[in-house]
């Protein structure tokens with residue numbers, strides 16, 4: 001039902017390279033009316049050839065529940081867009097120029113922006129009358145100081161080709177850092193938080209009094225932590241070496257680092273649940289993958305403690321961060337001198353709620369804070385569609 005002020009539902013579309021996630025939210029009370037996922041888009045043997053077909057399927061699913069895209073209750077459609085470059089640092093009403101801008105950034109996010117652009121195109125065709133809003137993964141990181149975003153390479157080359165740290169998962173880092181402050185009973189401006197977003201893609205951020213001060217992903221979502229299929233940090237000379245000595249083309253190295261590295265490259269599995277099962281059976285490749293993953297986390301916890309000076313909280317989020325007590329315990333273990341002490345019982349209690357898992361004597365609070373990128377995208381979309389400021 002719409003209130004006196006008009007329609008109040010927002011459809012959120014999160015188009016991944018081979019998936020389309022959606023949620024329909026009622027912004028009058030924050031309730032979730034529908035949600036779902038279309039997977040294996042464009043893969044061999046899949047019934048869904050591209051994102052256009054995926055969105056048609058979503059539209060049918062919603063219509064079947066009496067919640068079709070043609071509904072007059074729909075106020076706006078919000079799109080997750082991974083790369084916004086330096087141009088888009090705020091949620092943005094989509095027009096032809098913005099869609100062209102998202103396409104221009106494809107070389108900087110080849111796994112993500114093509115799907116985002118296609119989702120936008122199809123949704124605009126279906127509902128040309130509706131406000132559609134792009135919410136960028138990079139936006140929250142636009143506050144990085146130059147010392148953090150600038151790479152130490154030839155300045156002219158870097159500036160000419162827009163080579164710099166952008167950072168990603170910003171919608172999640174923004175939401176989780178705010179929710180962490182709330183869990184501590186504080187305003188975001190009163191606390192420093194390290195957020196560890198550990199999903200399939202994974203990134204860390206250092207959030208200083210509500211503003212992002214440092215983050216682990218860079219020009220593209222390849223840098224930083226060990227991920228499901230991506231290497232994260234390595235010596236850039238690895239690329240030259242593989243090209244010159246192993247005779248891999250640049251495209252082959254790109255595919256190796258983005259799709260066949262990280263956990264899957266180390267042990268053949270990218271799902272932390274499966275890695276846990278294999279470790280319990282004494283599998284050494286799974287053990288090594290886990291150790292490399294956790295060692296990287298520890299390095300970032302130390303580095304970001306140094307960047308922030310005072311750390312009020314560390315927040316674990318996304319699939320691995322919210323569910324793997326083993327990863328959390330291993331990452332924090334040994335960091336007692338930094339003031340981070342986990343409570344082993346609190347850490348293993350299963351819950352879907354934001355919660356503290358640190359020991360009472362821990363100087364830094366340690367928390368599990370479930371992320372909700374869709375709700376955050378919907379909130380920003382709704383605010384902008386209503387003509388207000390989105391943030």
Ligand SMILES: Nc1ncnc2c1ncn2[C@@H]1O[C@H](COP(=O)(O)OP(=O)(O)O)[C@@H](O)[C@H]1O
Nearest residue numbers: 198199200201270271272273318319320323324
């Ligand atoms: N119960 C669990 N225990 C450990 N890891 C889990 C569990 N549930 C999910 N995961 C991990 O979370 C990952 C997916 O995280 P998610 O945030 O959903 O990723 P994305 O949104 O990037 O696809 C899986 O690959 C898996 O490793």
Ligand SMILES: CC(=O)OP(=O)(O)O
Nearest residue numbers: 168169199200201221
């Ligand atoms: C930017 C990024 O890595 O996103 P995802 O985790 O959805 O792959």
Ligand SMILES: [Mg+2]
Nearest residue numbers: 199200201318
């Ligand atoms: Mg995710």
